[in-house]
Amino acid sequence: MDLEIRHLKLIKAIANAGNLAGAANDLHLTPSAVSHQLRALENQLGVAVFDRQQKPWELTPAGTQLFQLSLSVLGAVSSRLRQVQNLKPNKNLRVGSECYAFYLLLQRYHFTLEADYAPIAPELIHQRLMHHELDLGMTTIAPKSEKLTSCTLKQDEIRVIVPDDHPLAEASFVPAEAFQQEVLLIHSYPLETVYVYQHFLLPNGVEPAAILPIPLTEVALQMVAEGKGLLCLPDWQLDRFTLPKGLTTQTIGAQGLHRTVHAVYRNEDQNLPQLKQLTDEVLTLKTW
Missing domain, CATH: 3.40.190.10 (Periplasmic binding protein-like II)
Structure with missing residues (x-):
């Protein structure tokens, strides 16, 4: 008989699910259609692929061989198809x-x-x-x-932007506890993506007075100038524009806050x- 890709997908789906209903859901078929296809395959092979007496279903020795074949062949096909897709000109x-x-x-x-x-x-x-x-x-x-x-795309330092007349502007660095009295302006949530929060404030057991997401950097800088919060940005991003008059940057922590x-x-x-x-x-x- 000719063993087709659909047969291998069928065996893999049933083996992973352990029953017809789960396999049917994975294959986007009805349980009766999966049952019919399995029965037809076993008739052509002349051997049982699954032991239906077990709950969940278990592979027979022949089924185990076919399941291993399905993993190998389907994995190779998937990998090769991705490589072909990558050859498309101007692939996004x-x-x-x-x-x-x-x-x-x-x-x-x-x-x-x-x-x-x-x-x-x-x-x-x-x-x-x-x-x-x-x-x-x-x-x-x-x-x-x-x-x-x-590969390393960039190594940078996160700095905090404060008003010139803020007490922190004259400090040698900004300690973690200083943020307890401040509103931390961030680009957006989740906090797992806010480096200064995850790698500086949390390790030091500090929570800011409040956290406010401001998607527009220009608006966030204006809020800093008005004394409504502190904003942290990487040094290379700061180099891309001139800070508004009345603002300065400070080192975060005694050693600076560096990242890769x-x-x-x-x-x-x-x-x-x-x-x-x-x-x-x-x-x-x-x-x-």
């Missing part, structure tokens, strides 16, 4: 970022991006890469999975043209 690069500002780091590259520009928690970025929902992730946490790799921005992607996609352009430039030290 699906990008996710922990911080909205990180998208600015890609402006020098002429990528066609597919992104909603909403901040994504670092752990979720890694998960979405593994699930092939993203092609590139920008995060301050390096990947742990052997299936993901990364990682460009994270799947090992199998390392030859994707857009990613190769980025990594080649970074790795040859043509940095910012």
